[in-house]
Amino acid sequence: MPNSTLDKAKKGKIVTIVNLPSxxxxxxxxxxxxxxGGTIKCLERxxxxxxxxxxxxxxxxVGYDLAKxxxxxxx
Amino acid sequence: xxxxxxxxVENNGKLNIDSSVSEININEKVVLVGNPNVGKSxxxxxxxxxxxxxxxxxxxxxxxTKSHFNSKEIYDTPGIYGVSSFNDEERVxxxxxxxxxxxxxxxxxxHLERDLFLTLQLIDMGKKVSVLLNFADEIKKRKIKxxxxxxxxxxxxxxxxxxxxxxxxxxxxxxxxxxxxxGNQQLDLHFMLQSIIDQSIPQSEALLILEGDxxxxxxxxxxxxxxxxxxxxxxGRRNRVNEIVDQVxxxxxxxxEFFNRxxxxxxxPKTGLPILGVILVxxxxxxxxxxxxxIVNFTENTIGKGLFEYNVKSFVSNYTPTTIDVSxxxxxxxxxxxxxxxxPDGKNSNKQLSDEFVRFSNQPGAxxxxxxxxxxxxxxxxxxxxxxxxxxxxxxxxFPLVIGFYFVMALLEDSGYLxxxxxxxxxxxxxxxxxxxAVIPIMLGFGCITMANITTRLLGSEREKSIVTAILQxxxxxxxxxxxxxxLLSGAGIKPLLIFVFVIATVLITLSTILNKLLPGESTxxxxxxxMMGFPKLKNVLKKTYYRSWGFMKEASFWFFVGAFAVGIFxxxxxxxxxxxxxxxxxTSWLKLPKxxxxxxxxxxxxxxxxxxxxxxxxxxxxxxxxxxxTITLFVPCIAxxxxxxxxxxxxxxxxxxxxxxxxxxxxxxxxxxxxx
Numbered sequence: 001m002p003n004s005t006l007d008k009a010k011k012g013k014i015v016t017i018v019n020l021p022s023x024x025x026x027x028x029x030x031x032x033x034x035x036x037g038g039t040i041k042c043l044e045r046x047x048x049x050x051x052x053x054x055x056x057x058x059x060x061x062v063g064y065d066l067a068k069x070x071x072x073x074x075x
Numbered sequence: 076x077x078x079x080x081x082x083x084v085e086n087n088g089k090l091n092i093d094s095s096v097s098e099i100n101i102n103e104k105v106v107l108v109g110n111p112n113v114g115k116s117x118x119x120x121x122x123x124x125x126x127x128x129x130x131x132x133x134x135x136x137x138x139x140t141k142s143h144f145n146s147k148e149i150y151d152t153p154g155i156y157g158v159s160s161f162n163d164e165e166r167v168x169x170x171x172x173x174x175x176x177x178x179x180x181x182x183x184x185x186h187l188e189r190d191l192f193l194t195l196q197l198i199d200m201g202k203k204v205s206v207l208l209n210f211a212d213e214i215k216k217r218k219i220k221x222x223x224x225x226x227x228x229x230x231x232x233x234x235x236x237x238x239x240x241x242x243x244x245x246x247x248x249x250x251x252x253x254x255x256x257x258g259n260q261q262l263d264l265h266f267m268l269q270s271i272i273d274q275s276i277p278q279s280e281a282l283l284i285l286e287g288d289x290x291x292x293x294x295x296x297x298x299x300x301x302x303x304x305x306x307x308x309x310x311g312r313r314n315r316v317n318e319i320v321d322q323v324x325x326x327x328x329x330x331x332e333f334f335n336r337x338x339x340x341x342x343x344p345k346t347g348l349p350i351l352g353v354i355l356v357x358x359x360x361x362x363x364x365x366x367x368x369x370i371v372n373f374t375e376n377t378i379g380k381g382l383f384e385y386n387v388k389s390f391v392s393n394y395t396p397t398t399i400d401v402s403x404x405x406x407x408x409x410x411x412x413x414x415x416x417x418x419p420d421g422k423n424s425n426k427q428l429s430d431e432f433v434r435f436s437n438q439p440g441a442x443x444x445x446x447x448x449x450x451x452x453x454x455x456x457x458x459x460x461x462x463x464x465x466x467x468x469x470x471x472x473x474f475p476l477v478i479g480f481y482f483v484m485a486l487l488e489d490s491g492y493l494x495x496x497x498x499x500x501x502x503x504x505x506x507x508x509x510x511x512x513a514v515i516p517i518m519l520g521f522g523c524i525t526m527a528n529i530t531t532r533l534l535g536s537e538r539e540k541s542i543v544t545a546i547l548q549x550x551x552x553x554x555x556x557x558x559x560x561x562x563l564l565s566g567a568g569i570k571p572l573l574i575f576v577f578v579i580a581t582v583l584i585t586l587s588t589i590l591n592k593l594l595p596g597e598s599t600x601x602x603x604x605x606x607m608m609g610f611p612k613l614k615n616v617l618k619k620t621y622y623r624s625w626g627f628m629k630e631a632s633f634w635f636f637v638g639a640f641a642v643g644i645f646x647x648x649x650x651x652x653x654x655x656x657x658x659x660x661x662x663t664s665w666l667k668l669p670k671x672x673x674x675x676x677x678x679x680x681x682x683x684x685x686x687x688x689x690x691x692x693x694x695x696x697x698x699x700x701x702x703x704x705x706t707i708t709l710f711v712p713c714i715a716x717x718x719x720x721x722x723x724x725x726x727x728x729x730x731x732x733x734x735x736x737x738x739x740x741x742x743x744x745x746x747x748x749x750x751x752x
Contacts, residue, residue, distance in 0.1 A: 028602055044342055048502030050511075050601065052342060061342075061498035063510055063601030 111154030379471030489611030508591030535599030638714030706744030
């Protein structure tokens with residue numbers, strides 16, 4: 001289980017969030033249901049690196065720069 | 076109403092039925108339980124036929140209804156989110172539930188996640204339960220599918236799909252009552268309950284005690300659960316609900332699949348760009364053709380100029396020196412007749428001529444131009460009058476356009492497309508220091524820059540707001556301007572169009588790259604929720620359109636009047652003419668355009684479409700047209716958007732952008748002129 005960041009997640013794979021960046025963006029992430037310890041599915045990796053993840057039935061788009069700051073465990 | 080069936084509450088709070096109708100067995104009491112708005116009463120009415128008793132629950136204002144169904148007593152309960160004692164409704168429902176054996180739990184299939192919390196609690200109480208999954212027809216219309224077999228397995232009780240409104244599935248209610256059974260209870264909770272049950276307290280009440288319901292605890296003199304215990308149980312139950320919903324709810328009806336697929340495809344540029352293309356074509360037909368041509372033509376010319384301005388000016392001319400030129404056009408815009416009416420002391424002083432004017436100007440195809448010699452009358456009622464022009468512009472040109480744009484935006488937003496478009500374009504916008512959300516103000520800019528300037532507020536940081544504001548004022552042509560550019564370009568062939576697009580795109584990229592480098596701070600990253608794709612609800616779309624259009628008019632209208640007033644003052648004081656004279660040499664030698672084109676630029680400060688309109692009569696060559704449209708596109712925004720920009724972004728930034736557009740427009744326009752002409 002290698003430590004990585006969300007931007008490295010492959011399409012269709014499940015990842016576990018280990019660490020979220022701090023600041024305002026952190027509470028925004030938590031409000032959308034992305035929490036430390038939670039698992040999410042990488043639905044899409046768009047050209048350029050924008051990531052679309054799925055948490056339960058909710059789809060969330062995460063910009064590349066933000067995805068780089070979210071530490072995850074790839075499964 | 077039968078008076079012999081009244082519900083009494085004895086001192087211990089236990090619910091008893093004073094049943095003079097003694098053949099009814101207390102073990103066969105059936106109670107309908109559900110969250111608010113699940114269609115419970117509808118089902119109760121179906122079951123009860125016409126014999127319904129309504130009475131107030133003692134000591135409360137909560138009314139309860141009871142009736143009979145297949146020789147069983149049935150009770151309706153108030154809508155509740157859970158069994159506890161937070162309010163009177165809950166207390167009443169709790170008493171009735173505790174005292175009954177069979178619970179028919181009505182669940183709104185559209186709100187499974189919300190409603191199952193109560194279902195699980197009822198099951199944990201150890202009551203015999205059957206679930207009616209109501210609104211079953213509604214979920215079929217949406218993109219949701221619920222695996223009722225699986226749900227029934229997970230809960231351990233019968234699930235019956237019903238639609239109370241269409242009366243389907245209701246014939247199975249007796250089956251539901253007969254087959255009501257104790258469901259699958261949460262194991263750890265069950266063990267925790269055991270110690271309380273051992274004190275010979277029924278399981279249902281044991282659960283409430285564990286969940287901290289003091290009323291129940293006092294009744295048995297048992298130790299009440301703490302708030303922390305309650306929270307733990309609730310969180311555990313909530314998690315179980317989420318797990319269950321995850322397993323039983325799918326979005327796999329055909330239309331759901333179709334929309335979901337469109338949603339996926341619109342994320343990736345390879346497939347998303349063609350989808351965007353199709354949408355833009357549709358939007359063009361709606362806004363570019365229907366709204367801005369047909370509707371605005373009618374509202375601006377027929378209502379605004381023909382009715383409103385004509386009558387206001389005609390009224391004013393009763394009292395002030397006026398010359399009125401009336402031209403008569405035939406159906407093909409050919410001038411048929413022209414007549415000038417002179418009223419040196421106002422219309423009222425020359426009744427005869429005034430009547431003739433009214434007759435002449437009311438012919439079909441007539442168009443009247445009022446010239447007031449008093450400068451103050453001109454300021455308010457003249458061609459660019461603060462009252463006349465601004466009201467026509469605001470109400471009869473801008474308002475329909477703004478409604479059209481907000482309507483399209485609401486459609487795109489509610490269908491779930493807009494956030495996906497923002498996601499697709501995110502990386503492109505990243506290159507210029509923005510994130511995908513910036514697409515919203517920029518798209519609105521093609522409608523009205525003023526409207527877009529206000530919308531920059533939704534961006535995450537000051538830096539992003541500055542970049543978008545600059546892009547809007549410098550390069551984005553608003554709809555009024557686009558219409559005129561299209562007309563100018565239509566006769567000029569493909570080459571001017573290509574040069575125009577190339578130059579504007581180059582300026583856009585250069586400008587935004589420089590701003591991204593120069594402006595301090597950091598831009599915010601994209602983080603948006605992508606709602607399910609689907610047909611938007613017209614009612615919601617109209618509501619949004621209404622609120623936003625109204626909000627825009629409320630916020631911006633005043634500044635349009637301020638702008639018109641400023642220009643009016645410039646005109647009266649002669650500053651406008653001086654400005655034209657200053658610009659004239661620049662226009663002829665540097666831009667290589669006729670001297671009169673300078674007029675167009677000055678008028679462009681008032682309304683962006685004036686600038687382009689002024690170029691129609693000038694007989695320009697195709698390369699001169701190219702230079703002219705490039706220059707007016709890059710040129711300063713109209714006075715209203717300038718004022719709103721000052722308000723949104725501050726004097727310093729606003730003036731810098733404004734001055735920047737002057738320099739860029741003339742520099743780039745001239746550069747192109749020197750190369751191509």
